[in-house]
Amino acid sequence: MEARTAEDKADEHLRATRAYYDEFSARYEAHRGGRDRGGYHDLVDALEIDFVRRFGEGRDVLEVGCGTGLLLARIAAFARSARGVDLSPGMLERARARGLDAVEGSATALPFADESFDVACSFKVLAHVQDVRAALAEMARVVRPGGHVIAEFYNPYSLRGLVKKLGPAGAISDRTRESAVFTRFDAPRAAAALMPGNVHLVASRGVRIVTPFAAAMRVPGLGRLLHRAEWALCDSPLAALGGFWIAAARKA
Template sequence: MHGVGDVRFFDRLARLYDLVMPAADPVGLSDAFDLANVPVRRVLDVAGGSGRASLAIANRPDVERSIVVDVSAGMLDRAFDRGLAAIRGDARELPVGSDAVDAAMIVDALHHVPDRDAALAEMYRAIRPGGVAVIREFDPSHPLGRLLAVGESVLGMGSTFVARDELLAALKASGFDPVLLEEGFVYTAVGRVPTDVDDTDA
């Protein structure tokens, strides 16, 4: 699970979280899903909290189901209140079978996952060939990213931010074909799961 301090923080913040956090970017997430070689029908919203990212892709026509996975019961209560499918689970041991989804996303939350490599390996296991992992993160090499890292440390959180090039290398090491889709304070890295067969119409 997340570091205990982070889980307790989000449990306490759950009722206020959506008042202080902006909505997730539907255009950026949709552009990332467009890199998949299969229709993106089933999505895991990993460390998805209150479901910000799931709401952002709700109007994408090919998405049939997005499931929020998080360790914070308080945040999942907010997702349930919004009518979203949600299940309590750890990013390092996702509660789905292998090749079970077409995409998995971690939006603004990878820095709260204590074992990044384990989470990436689990995403690779869960996504079927041709699918994508989409990660939106804050770059600690950017001035605003450094400020955010200091702020979360002051709050007592166990955040571990990762710069874009390091994340791209980690995606590659996990078996993905990595692509940098957006860069800056907030960046988007996409990991494509290789496939030898074009099963776009599957």
């Protein structure tokens, strides 16, 4: 009975998350993909892609939670092959419209064979997965020995974490706010401990270290200063203060 109850709860979580992102897909790119004129989302995307390129150039890369394919399209430009998986049919419809290789599936049960990729990366997704250890184990499973798992976590000890804790939840539609989806925050040390035993941390990056809120990037002068600061600090000791903390772990 307990196992069945746990399974039911997991299924309910997946259904709720899928419905949330199906709804979000209609507005997801409103300020992304260059529509914000080099603003906050473009900066975050660029910092993430630059980190993936370090490990994935000329290799086979999987993006777990590829959404509408904005990042996956950029990964495809430098990878040998780029595939994506996402839980939301609404998001996948837009990714496939870009001509991307993207399939439906859950982060905790990836629809790929063992050791299929050189890199498995995930951004802004693991924070919405209850069984994050299972998701990380799945990412490691599909990576070849010597390959890398690149996982992004929401950091509670950051300016972004503070804003999310104290401020009102943002809206994804006229009727739904961000608080409608499960969200976890894992500090860098705790996040690193979530990794499976067959991978070890080799690098990390902090994103949104000094930017207090997204709208700050649109302030004349300040936006340019924040942009330069984020690039200068992303791989420094202050990376642990990033609102998004990215870990790269090598598989034995």
